[in-house]
Amino acid sequence: MLATKFQRPPRLSDTVSRQLESWIRELGLAPGTQLPTEKSLCERFGVSRAVVREAISRLKAEGCVETRQGLGAFVAANPGEGSFRLDGDTVSAGDEAADILELRCMVECGAAELAARRRSQAELARIERALDDMDRALSTGGEGALADDAFHVAIAAASGNRQLERFLAYMGRQFSDSRLPTWSEDGHRAGRAAEAQAEHRRIFEAIRDGRADAAGAAAREHLLGAARRLGISPRHWPAIAPVGQ
Amino acid sequence: MLATKFQRPPRLSDTVSRQLESWIRELGLAPGTQLPTEKSLCERFGVSRAVVREAISRLKAEGCVETRQGLGAFVAANPGEGSFRLDGDTVSAGDEAADILELRCMVECGAAELAARRRSQAELARIERALDDMDRALSTGGEGALADDAFHVAIAAASGNRQLERFLAYMGRQFSDSRLPTWSEDGHRAGRAAEAQAEHRRIFEAIRDGRADAAGAAAREHLLGAARRLGISPRHWPAIAPVGQ
DNA sequence: TCATCGAGCTTGTCTGACAAGTAGATAACG
DNA sequence: CGTTATCTACTTGTCAGACAAGCTCGATGA
Numbered sequence: 001m002l003a004t005k006f007q008r009p010p011r012l013s014d015t016v017s018r019q020l021e022s023w024i025r026e027l028g029l030a031p032g033t034q035l036p037t038e039k040s041l042c043e044r045f046g047v048s049r050a051v052v053r054e055a056i057s058r059l060k061a062e063g064c065v066e067t068r069q070g071l072g073a074f075v076a077a078n079p080g081e082g083s084f085r086l087d088g089d090t091v092s093a094g095d096e097a098a099d100i101l102e103l104r105c106m107v108e109c110g111a112a113e114l115a116a117r118r119r120s121q122a123e124l125a126r127i128e129r130a131l132d133d134m135d136r137a138l139s140t141g142g143e144g145a146l147a148d149d150a151f152h153v154a155i156a157a158a159s160g161n162r163q164l165e166r167f168l169a170y171m172g173r174q175f176s177d178s179r180l181p182t183w184s185e186d187g188h189r190a191g192r193a194a195e196a197q198a199e200h201r202r203i204f205e206a207i208r209d210g211r212a213d214a215a216g217a218a219a220r221e222h223l224l225g226a227a228r229r230l231g232i233s234p235r236h237w238p239a240i241a242p243v244g245q
Numbered sequence: 246m247l248a249t250k251f252q253r254p255p256r257l258s259d260t261v262s263r264q265l266e267s268w269i270r271e272l273g274l275a276p277g278t279q280l281p282t283e284k285s286l287c288e289r290f291g292v293s294r295a296v297v298r299e300a301i302s303r304l305k306a307e308g309c310v311e312t313r314q315g316l317g318a319f320v321a322a323n324p325g326e327g328s329f330r331l332d333g334d335t336v337s338a339g340d341e342a343a344d345i346l347e348l349r350c351m352v353e354c355g356a357a358e359l360a361a362r363r364r365s366q367a368e369l370a371r372i373e374r375a376l377d378d379m380d381r382a383l384s385t386g387g388e389g390a391l392a393d394d395a396f397h398v399a400i401a402a403a404s405g406n407r408q409l410e411r412f413l414a415y416m417g418r419q420f421s422d423s424r425l426p427t428w429s430e431d432g433h434r435a436g437r438a439a440e441a442q443a444e445h446r447r448i449f450e451a452i453r454d455g456r457a458d459a460a461g462a463a464a465r466e467h468l469l470g471a472a473r474r475l476g477i478s479p480r481h482w483p484a485i486a487p488v489g490q
Numbered sequence: 491t492c493a494t495c496g497a498g499c500t501t502g503t504c505t506g507a508c509a510a511g512t513a514g515a516t517a518a519c520g
Numbered sequence: 521c522g523t524t525a526t527c528t529a530c531t532t533g534t535c536a537g538a539c540a541a542g543c544t545c546g547a548t549g550a
Contacts, residue, residue, distance in 0.1 A: 282499085282500065282501085283500085283501070284500090298501090298502090312500095312501065312502090313500085313501075314500075314501045314502060315499085315500050315501060315502090316500065316501075317499095317500060317501075318500095318501080
């Protein structure tokens with residue numbers, strides 16, 4: 001099934017974009033250098049403009065090309081540095097996990113504050129639904145990690161800031177393991193799940209009541225609690241606790 | 246010149262790809278799920294097939310969609326897994342520029358607070374050096390954007406959080422244009438450069454004196470000022486101003 | 491029952507056209 | 521002569537319609 005993937009003839013736009021990319025890299029074109037026009041690329045590669053445009057569209061998505069209507073296409077400022085990545089290996093290492101948690105704390109607190117200011121009824125309901133799901137998981141001893149995820153995603157969405165939402169979603173994915181110790185059987189028994197849920201509820205109530213500062217503080221408490229439950233608390237971490245006091 | 250970036254109307258294909266992406270994530274479509282056909286997407290978004298194809302091409306490049314000729318388009322195995330990206334094109338749309346600034350504000354304020362707590366003498370000196378460079382640029386009417394960049398990078402480094410530093414460096418790259426209106430000839434004449442520099446100095450002094458809250462507040466003021474200088478202040482933005490009051 | 495074929499769908503590619511934005515030359519004006 | 525306004529040529533962005541290539545599935549026939 002997947003084998004067919006490898007014998008499928010490559011699409012023209014892929015070929016062109018690959019050639020263009022290596023062309024840029026090999027010639028070491030400086031950022032800002034203008035690329036040939038679409039028309040001349042069509043002639044050079046012997047393809048239609050649609051293909052060239054799709055190839056360029058891909059390079060744009062990869063961040064190594066920018067285009068301006070009426071001007072042309074240019075080598076982007078930082079080819080290859082177009083994205084931010086927290087790679088999985090570093091996430092587990094002690095200090096870096098703490099750093100990431102700290103970064104996440106800043107953003108998550110900000111999201112909670114904004115959510116308290118801007119939440120709509122629908123978004124509030126979505127947050128509460130996730131909260132209820134976790135309540136159920138708590139009473140049945142079941143799996144609550146998914147609802148936990150949904151809870152944080154819903155808060156990010158309620159912040160009304162799409163970029164913030166995307167960034168937190170990204171961090172959440174990288175940190176998906178981090179909820180296991182809380183919602184595992186052990187976590188239920190040791191009361192970690194109940195503890196986390198209490199923190200969740202405080203965040204929700206503050207957002208519901210529109211108390212931005214309280215929401216931020218509750219989020220901070222929750223992240224601190226998460227760090228404790230994960231056993232993370234190196235030299236760096238404690239420093240952020242007193243923020244706002 | 247590059248400042249026009251912020252008022253450029255977003256391209257249709259960007260809008261479509263963005264909507265498609267959020268659509269996929271919000272519905273939580275499982276990997277392998279088939280997407281609507283290009284034709285129906287055209288009707289749904291009211292655009293031509295070329296636009297839909299470019300949007301999909303972009304999602305393919307981002308790795309969250311795969312297509313098979315004769316079959317259709319499908320949600321990829323790991324949608325948006327590997328990295329986080331604020332791409333240059335989406336930065337242009339007004340609301341999104343505001344969202345990014347808002348996100349940046351959270352992180353930059355946090356960095357300033359941490360820097361005030363953790364700065365070493367060497368890091369402090371590095372910040373001051375960048376500040377002096379900007380002073381020189383100010384008095385000679387010269388170019389200060391590079392030193393401006395160095396200033397913020399130095400603060401991020403002084404936070405002692407590597408991940409935070411990397412993330413701010415990434416955002417700084419994406420936002421490199423944003424300092425032009427401040428340090429351009431016009432910016433010098435209109436006093437924007439002097440204004441920014443005064444804000445810089447307040448941040449530096451708070452960090453030097455170890456006043457974390459003041460450093461955070463000064464950073465917030467600076468980001469608000471930057472937004473003002475860029476002419477960004479849509480519905481979203483003002484809400485973050487009163488944080489901490 | 492089973493192999494074959496074809497209609498009808500999908501994406502991939504091509505073509506030609508027009509709209510929108512920019513830079514540079516040209517012309518008009520003080 | 522210098523400055524401003526306009527116009528032209530060129531670029532990317534978008535549209536429309538067509539055909540090619542690949543896939544699914546049911547009708548057809550042995």
